[in-house]
Amino acid sequence: MLLWALLLTLISQGAGAGAWDDPVCTEGVVSVTRGAPAKMTCNISNPFLHVSVCLRAPGWGDCQRGGDCRAVFTQAAPGCSSGGGWRLCVEGPSARMVTEEARDSQAGEYRWTLVGGQTEQLCTTLNVSEPPEQPSTPPWGTQDPRPAQDLHSAQDPSPGRLHVALILVPMLLCILALGGLQFWRRNLGHPMHVQFT
Structure with missing residues (x-):
């Protein structure tokens, strides 16, 4: 009986000190056009102790399994740092990675290693696409994009x-x-x- 009481006491103390992180991060695929801003975030229940982010080229297998992954950030929390066109800010249970102008070299799978009450690994893919093609302006000037009946009515x-x-x-x-x-x-x-x- 005394053994059960001691075991329950240890479990309850451990649960209070190391509550589950329950990470909520940007999931799946983030798609942006080249030159547009992009953002990825991760929030957990406990304050971050450490955050690492690495980048794998698109199509290089499963992000979770490690392998060839280039480090973008390795940062003890809290604080902000910049690198590779990104800015990572970690404060309490929140981590945010942003870029003002997405580049082709930033496309790929980002593996986040989050250390709070536990260690979690999560992946987000960034797709960077061509900006939509703007209609070219003819050398003799701009054309009115309105249909012919609109042009006629504009002159009336x-x-x-x-x-x-x-x-x-x-x-x-x-x-x-x-x-x-x-x-x-x-x-x-x-x-x-x-x-x-």
Whole structure:
């Protein structure tokens, strides 16, 4: 009986000191275009003691089995460091690795070795693809991307402008006619004399 009590005490003390890490990391495949930012994160229940990240070229077998893996970071927590175009920051139970501009040389399988209450290994794959091709601009200038009917309608005046024009044009014609009539009436009483010398 005393042996069982001692065993339960040891188990409960060990469970409190070394609770499971329960890692939650960026999983599967992260796909970005070349030059775009990329981010991978890992969070655990306990503070990190150490974080290592290494890179395997795409298609080199199972990431979990080790083998040919180039070290990107080996860092005792906490702190931040930079290398290979990446920045790794580890603080408490959180680790974040970011790059502002993904490059082809960064593509591959990243194996994270996380040391907290336990040691875990997790893998994330980064795919870096070509940026979408931008439509080329012809040498004579840019083309309007709208369809032909949109271009035609863009050249037609709007109904509001047409309404204003229908009011202003007759008013201007009336003013010109009245001005011409006034000019003719003034000159009616004074015949024009032309002298030849």
